Amino acid sequence: MKIIKLLSLLLFLGSTLLSCTYTPPEPAEDPTNPRTAPTSGSADFSKYVAVGNSITAGFMDNALYEEGQLNAYPVILANRMKMVNGDAAFNTPVLASPTGAGFGGFVPGTATPVGRFRFILPTCGPNPSATNTLGLTPAPIVPGDNLAPYAGDKAALNNFSAPGTKSFHVFVNGYGANPQQGNPFYWRFASAPAASFLGDALAAQPTFFSYWLGYSDVLFYAITGGSGNANPGTNPATYAANDMTDPALFESAMNTALGALLGGANTKGVVATVPDVTRAPFFRLINEALTTGGARSAIPFALSEGQAAALNAGYAQLGPAAAAVNFKAGKVNFPVIVTATGLRHMDPGKDFLVLTTPQDSLLAGTISACNPGQRAGWGITKPIESRYVLDETEKNMVRARIEAYNTEIRAAANTGGRADRLALADIHQLFEGLDNSRNTIAPGGIISVDGLHPNPMGQAMIANEFIRAINAEFGSTLPPVNLRNYRQNILPEN
Template sequence: MKYKFTFAFLLSLGLAVSCSDDDVVTTTVEPEVEYTSGSADFSTYVALGNSLTAGYADAALSIQGQEDSYPNLVAQRFQLAGGGDFSQPLMSDNLGGATFSGVQILDNRLILSFATGSPLPVNISGSPSTEITSTLSGAFNNMGVPGSKVFHLGVEGYGNVAGVPTGMANPYFARFASSASASVIGDAMAQSPTFFSLWIGNNDILSYAISGGVGVDQTGNYDPSTYGSNDITDPAVFASVYNGLLQTLTSGGAKGVVANVPDITTIPYFTTVPYNPVPLDATTAAQLNYGFTSYNQGLQLMFSYGLISEEEVAQRTITFSEGSSNALLIVDEDLTDLSSYGIPNYRQTTSEDLVVFTAQTIIGTTVNNDATMVNGVSVPLADQWVLTPQEQTAVATAQASFNATIEGLAAQYGLAFVDAEEVLQQLANGGISVNGSVMTNTYATGGAFSLDGIHPSARGYAYLSNVFIEEINTTYGSNLPSINPLDYTALYLE
């Protein structure tokens, strides 16, 4: 009998083994890989950022989400090349909700329920055991704080409800801040990090976008203490604060990786609900058109007065028809104000409008149980339910400025740079192939996003971890192995 032992390193050793000419048995032994950190030092890794860093998913923060967070997955690879322990301020359970002095203030996470026969995202039942006032002790490597904007990271007392300006106190940071007067960056630097990741800036435009543009574009206002929670951060403020964060983080010689801000209008939160979801029979369509006759005639009168253009008349004219694809009726504050003439700022949505995910809870519902008063049909949707083209432009302009700052400073400080913007564009334009499977930005079935339509799924976070690892390897000469995203779930079911 002939035996042949084949090793992955056989040729390099110049060895060959053979016996007789009978059966052949082949055995493969993989060589042990020696992982290296290259020019980086992973011994003390600290991750700073917002919900994307914390592991937020399915509209909540849970233990499972934190364990699947990209920093935790990256830290596991760091440990192969000298990385130390990675501590996280874990929630108390997997429900994701939280209480403040016994009163629930944060909702439980979403799961996909089939209780009604049709799949619907619902909050998982149960009483959460995470109490915000029960503070955690110790230093934590994952300093991701859901809801934080770039200028929040340096706010002293950011977790102290009574000690900071209105709207800036954060219950997540309250749980693990080292003191009532602590700042996120201060607690991070207290650990003397040798390596850091910084992914911040999403909320500086996201809160404005998901509110349907209810907030204010604060470009030109350099005092963030005056900002509302849904406002867009001034680009100059963003650049100054971001540079200050990197100055602080690198002051002790630490190396790191930063990521830019993706195009948030490509996420399922803005791409799931169509602009024209209204089904009407011929009778109802005719009744609606009759009801808007005086409004449409008023627009023609305003045109004859020279107050609005012919193009705006066409934009504002309300028309319904028999079929399943009627556009929604909305209020658009960017239209010419004709209120002094008794004409409201009404129009119907177009394919350029983005209807927010949560609008599906109100579209088609009635006002005071009056069947003639239907939201989105005979009653216009308020500004909060639609991100208009003008509002999208404000978001895109700020994002472009933020990203130019991030990429420029990454080069200035010699840091690894992750192009998260490119990742989301790939998801939105054909998807990303992952070991024979394809991830897209399609809600629930695309695999990349969780049920809140904003944050990645566990599988999405695993893929992002690989993007971070790849850029770290390229920049610092490390050889950290990648992760198989298919080992992580894309969707949590009831």
């Protein structure tokens, strides 16, 4: 499979863009300049600890790297807390690398590590930093860096978060025992081979904490086209990597973790809801790229009467499994996809081709700038495999699971004695309010190049929502940050 490739319709940036980091112009006056002095209210921010997964870790552009980690929302939040806690330290297990360690590890078939994604420009020449596809292309920096153990003082850490961490993982002793078993991102900073995520966080003795888990509990099911088990039960020992966490297991894990974190008599914290992962650009970009442009769009594709008849005859040989496949003459044919109930044409308004779909395999018009005839027939002569498609049924299951998690998260923040000790940051609602000019990897967007994780400006937006929730609950007056001080995605060199 080729590295992720996007069509020119995906990101038309214009020919005048220079090599730069896209950042909107600064306003005449910083709107976040506090009009009242920062105060802590009823909260004690002297020892802030963050517990979470990839977003909390500052994972962005499909990699863990220094700039991303230092722009994670807990770091931004902790810097605001320093205004009222005597400049107390907030230490995060930084991987001192500008290129980073990419998720996915290595260039296929080699021992060469991949780094973070960046935009690169198209060309048919020998430029190794470009691609032979049309339009801007997110592709990894090669070589990247291998994950390395955190060299700082592990006992002084404040940020306990790692990509891939699910709600129940925080209790697993040995979750970071070694890079091959458990979580290699936690392995970097685990206090000991037999340590647990929550145990390490509690050892830091927080006076205030943020807890945000749940995204990874649905993420891997969604990005692999529903390849896992949507209903694996409540025994985590039986779970495979791509299974969605059962709501009852999520509730139990969350409440147990929150109970432990609130163990200090005066400890307080903030918990966050889970955004709808299916609204991320990862699930929309290819659909939009292939279907935008009316008569010039790559799909639906046009067939003659003879082509349609021949295809229908071929699929008829597959029997009832292909009963929903019906090609027609004209530009009305959407790709055939594999679903749990058989083959059918995709509905681009309800089904998603994920960003990892190898577009040069689609029979959907010119894909390569260098080889206009490059096609493999996916979607017409060969149904698109289910791992590249999040179909409507799977999408609805993911959304229902997120809704179930968020119901429990909101209840946890308003239950009994916790009501005055837990603030609720409604990140789900924050992301629901984003329009396509923000919820994108294009200029103006707050999502990093991997299509799933926020870029520094997106992290700052999340930090402001945490600040808003904390101030509302505890009467503190932490000032929000100016979003324009945080970069968006880096544009490529000419």
